[in-house]
Amino acid sequence: MNDKVVITGLGLICAIGGSADECFDNALAGKVGIKEVESVEHSACYAHIGGENNEFVTPDGEDRASALCVKAAKEAVADSGLDVSAAPSRVSVVIGSCVGGAVSIEKFYRDYVADPASAKGEDVLKMPISAIANNVALAFGAQGAVDNVANACAAGTMSISIAADLIRSGKADAVIAGGSDPMSSLAFSGFHALHALDSEPCRPFNKSKGIALGEGAGVLIVESYEHAKARGAKIYCEVLGSGVSSDAHHITAPSPDGEGMQAAMERSLANSGISAADVDYINAHGTGTPLNDSSELGAMLRVFGSEGKVSCSTTKSMVGHCLGAAGSVEAVMCVKAIERGMVPPTVGYTEEDIALMREKAGDFDFVPNKGKARGVEYVQSNNYAFGGNNASIIYAKEGAPRKLAQPNGERVFVTGFGIVSPLGNTAEQYAENVNSGASAARCGNCGDYISSVGKEDFDSVGIKLNFYRKLDKLSQMTCVSGKRALANAGIEVTDDNSKKIGIVAGTSDGPQTDIANFQKGIIEHGTQTGSAFLFPNTVYNAAPGYFSIAAGVKGYNVTLSNGAASGIAATAFASRVLRTTQNEAILAIGADEDSETVHMLYEKTGAIAAGMTPGDGAVTVVLERGSSADKRGAKKYAEVLGSGFAHCPSEFGRYGCADKLKEAISLALAESGVSAEDIGIVMTCSNGIKELSDAENAALADFAGAEKVNVRALCGECRAASGALGIAHAAMMLSGDIKGGRGDYALVLGASVGGSYNALVLKKA
Amino acid sequence: MNAKQQAVADRIADYLSENLRLPRENITYDIPLFGDGIGLDSVDSLEIIAGMDLLFGVSLIGAHDAVFRDIRTLSEYIVNNPDFKENIQ
Numbered sequence: 001m002n003d004k005v006v007i008t009g010l011g012l013i014c015a016i017g018g019s020a021d022e023c024f025d026n027a028l029a030g031k032v033g034i035k036e037v038e039s040v041e042h043s044a045c046y047a048h049i050g051g052e053n054n055e056f057v058t059p060d061g062e063d064r065a066s067a068l069c070v071k072a073a074k075e076a077v078a079d080s081g082l083d084v085s086a087a088p089s090r091v092s093v094v095i096g097s098c099v100g101g102a103v104s105i106e107k108f109y110r111d112y113v114a115d116p117a118s119a120k121g122e123d124v125l126k127m128p129i130s131a132i133a134n135n136v137a138l139a140f141g142a143q144g145a146v147d148n149v150a151n152a153c154a155a156g157t158m159s160i161s162i163a164a165d166l167i168r169s170g171k172a173d174a175v176i177a178g179g180s181d182p183m184s185s186l187a188f189s190g191f192h193a194l195h196a197l198d199s200e201p202c203r204p205f206n207k208s209k210g211i212a213l214g215e216g217a218g219v220l221i222v223e224s225y226e227h228a229k230a231r232g233a234k235i236y237c238e239v240l241g242s243g244v245s246s247d248a249h250h251i252t253a254p255s256p257d258g259e260g261m262q263a264a265m266e267r268s269l270a271n272s273g274i275s276a277a278d279v280d281y282i283n284a285h286g287t288g289t290p291l292n293d294s295s296e297l298g299a300m301l302r303v304f305g306s307e308g309k310v311s312c313s314t315t316k317s318m319v320g321h322c323l324g325a326a327g328s329v330e331a332v333m334c335v336k337a338i339e340r341g342m343v344p345p346t347v348g349y350t351e352e353d354i355a356l357m358r359e360k361a362g363d364f365d366f367v368p369n370k371g372k373a374r375g376v377e378y379v380q381s382n383n384y385a386f387g388g389n390n391a392s393i394i395y396a397k398e399g400a401p402r403k404l405a406q407p408n409g410e411r412v413f414v415t416g417f418g419i420v421s422p423l424g425n426t427a428e429q430y431a432e433n434v435n436s437g438a439s440a441a442r443c444g445n446c447g448d449y450i451s452s453v454g455k456e457d458f459d460s461v462g463i464k465l466n467f468y469r470k471l472d473k474l475s476q477m478t479c480v481s482g483k484r485a486l487a488n489a490g491i492e493v494t495d496d497n498s499k500k501i502g503i504v505a506g507t508s509d510g511p512q513t514d515i516a517n518f519q520k521g522i523i524e525h526g527t528q529t530g531s532a533f534l535f536p537n538t539v540y541n542a543a544p545g546y547f548s549i550a551a552g553v554k555g556y557n558v559t560l561s562n563g564a565a566s567g568i569a570a571t572a573f574a575s576r577v578l579r580t581t582q583n584e585a586i587l588a589i590g591a592d593e594d595s596e597t598v599h600m601l602y603e604k605t606g607a608i609a610a611g612m613t614p615g616d617g618a619v620t621v622v623l624e625r626g627s628s629a630d631k632r633g634a635k636k637y638a639e640v641l642g643s644g645f646a647h648c649p650s651e652f653g654r655y656g657c658a659d660k661l662k663e664a665i666s667l668a669l670a671e672s673g674v675s676a677e678d679i680g681i682v683m684t685c686s687n688g689i690k691e692l693s694d695a696e697n698a699a700l701a702d703f704a705g706a707e708k709v710n711v712r713a714l715c716g717e718c719r720a721a722s723g724a725l726g727i728a729h730a731a732m733m734l735s736g737d738i739k740g741g742r743g744d745y746a747l748v749l750g751a752s753v754g755g756s757y758n759a760l761v762l763k764k765a
Numbered sequence: 766m767n768a769k770q771q772a773v774a775d776r777i778a779d780y781l782s783e784n785l786r787l788p789r790e791n792i793t794y795d796i797p798l799f800g801d802g803i804g805l806d807s808v809d810s811l812e813i814i815a816g817m818d819l820l821f822g823v824s825l826i827g828a829h830d831a832v833f834r835d836i837r838t839l840s841e842y843i844v845n846n847p848d849f850k851e852n853i854q
Contacts, residue, residue, distance in 0.1 A: 193812075469785065533786075533812040
């Protein structure tokens with residue numbers, strides 16, 4: 001079993017340097033990269049500082065998030081000596097981000113506010129988080145699974161955990177993994193609105209009143225040990241287990257009791273088979289906000305004690321908070337700490353501060369001001385995010401004793417659905433409308449297929465006005481769909497099971513409407529006027545975050561973003577999570593919204609003129625371990641057998657390489673142990689755009705005998721929601737709830753602009 | 766409430782409706798904004814502070830909790846503030 005996963009290359013750019021070595025040397029010396037921000041207009045703000053890398057100029061025509069990431073990836077790939085072209089299908093890319101193309105978003109809406117006609121489609125293609133991993137894959141020719149993790153400030157840690165998982169599940173030999181985020185007016189204005197920026201350089205766990213924003217990208221080559229060994233690669237360290245949890249408390253603030261943080265820390269230790277006493281160094285989240293720091297310190301003291309055996313620092317005190325890149329920037333620091341036997345400091349502590357800290361935390365070692373030499377065998381790196389998402393991961397010196405949690409060998413079943421779609425707002429309504437041939441709701445003026453949720457939906461799922469008024473449409477649809485899925489599956493969330501129910505969400509475009517509302521507001525009125533109300537909604541994981549709060553689910557919580565195929569990727573990945581973590585049920589959600597803004601964006605890219613009709617919705621597929629479903633006597637609609645991913649490195653906005661859809665299908669069939677003739681139902685993914693229809697027709701030559709169904713023909717291109725709807729629809733055909741099923745196996749296809757293709761096989765249960 | 770204060774109160778109610786996505790008919794002059802009334806929270810209060818500054822030039826930073834009780838107390842504080850400007854926007 002391929003459970004040994006190692007790091008073989010590092011790349012880093014942030015406020016204190018342009019390479020992993022330069023940044024780490026500067027960190028050890030306690031160099032602070034936080035100074036007056038140059039790239040954001042902040043004259044009327046109360047805070048003016050942040051950690052930029054002003055030496056790095058974004059190349060013309062590129063987006064800063066992608067450019068930073070490609071720069072760090074080049075360093076990491078060169079450092080590792082990995083030859084991507086030797087077996088490109090075995091190299092994956094997983095990148096975390098919070099604000100993604102925020103610099104391009106600002107440019108687009110500046111043009112738009114001045115004159116809507118002058119805003120450019122080429123800038124729209126630089127806006128979504130999806131673009132980043134695709135641009136990295138294009139730069140290196142990677143053709144394995146490509147995805148982005150969009151869990152705001154925890155994304156950079158989750159991306160490495162997911163990379164290790166891809167290797168352990170045999171889907172990749174090497175993964176270019178990390179995170180990237182630029183300095184942006186969006187983030188600066190948003191944290192300013194929340195009064196979460198400190199006007200002085202932050203001093204986490206100390207007297208800090210808020211964060212200093214940073215920017216940068218950290219990239220690591222995560223590789224299977226056998227693969228690294230066979231090519232004689234340098235091995236920095238091993239990636240052990242990780243822990244992910246959800247607070248289900250508040251959309252921006254951590255739970256004051258730090259329970260979720262503690263759960264993530266404890267799980268990463270348990271999944272690595274080590275104890276708290278083994279850990280030598282913790283790279284804490286330590287943002288510098290009073291709320292984070294007090295919750296996190298409490299949680300750390302409970303897990304590690306205050307005896308001072310472990311050293312703990314927060315490198316954000318020097319580089320600022322790099323949001324979705326933070327976990328990966330810090331991962332590079334952690335790996336370097338293991339390599340050199342030196343731990344970086346937390347800076348900004350006076351003698352008086354140190355005495356005060358001792359009162360607060362005993363002998364707990366914050367490594368004040370200067371790095372120090374110490375034995376470093378095991379490191380824990382922790383990050384927490386908006387939406388109440390917590391992530392923790394362990395890195396260890398190669399060969400250090402460990403005992404990784406092993407896959408539980410369980411089968412995974414679909415046991416319920418929540419469907420908010422242009423064909424109805426419940427799974428039952430959807431099935432009835434499909435069976436009766438009803439046509440979907442469409443927008444009179446624009447022709448788009450439109451879902452709508454309202455007061456009666458919220459009333460029926462027990463969500464009150466105080467809660468739902470805060471939600472954008474993406475979050476509204478997600479909350480209704482998620483709550484209805486739990487009800488449809490017969491799952492009642494209780495104190496006993498809440499930590500065993502998780503979420504894996506997929507979205508193509510995230511909350512583009514509230515991003516536009518927020519960004520246009522600050523363009524018109526100034527950075528200092530950002531809306532505290534809207535800002536939480538601008539992160540891609542807000543929708544599942546709100547849902548976790550509404551439903552009280554505290555297990556796994558990850559948001560993937562890679563175009564329309566994200567709904568299928570979420571289901572495939574959730575199935576893997578069920579086999580390797582404590583979670584017994586995972587709600588796999590595909591959601592994307594339509595609006596005047598979203599319609600305009602797709603007009604700008606030319607997708608509508610090319611034949612695509614947008615739609616929107618949120619579809620939740622309840623996935624459950626066999627043992628859990630059996631114990632509850634739950635109805636099983638279908639079993640998830642296997643999945644396949646393939647990527648065609650292409651310009652973002654295009655599909656490319658017809659043969660890659662075929663490759664994804666072959667991989668999914670092989671993992672499922674079925675052949676093309678076994679497949680009775682194919683859920684197709686074409687959306688009216690010729691390039692994709694051609695790829696699909698070519699890939700489906702072997703499936704002449706199967707019933708073909710296209711949910712996009714019924715409900716429009718609802719992107720990630722269409723992917724998840726394809727799975728729900730196929731499962732209901734296999735179970736007989738939707739008529740026209742054939743055979744025992746269904747194949748569900750997904751395609752994303754940028755060239756990612758997914759396939760998933762379901763079996764009648 | 767005199768005409769000046771009432772105009773301010775109505776403008777605040779419109780602002781809350783628009784920016785905090787509250788049904789306009791729920792926002793009376795006397796309904797408590799926090800707690801058992803409309804149930805606003807700390808993020809909403811930041812939006813109110815920013816909005817009052819934007820609309821009337823009045824800073825509510827450091828203002829006593831009682832000022833935020835309802836639209837009546839807010840509008841009273843605003844019209845009596847030396848920085849108050851009508852029709853900024």
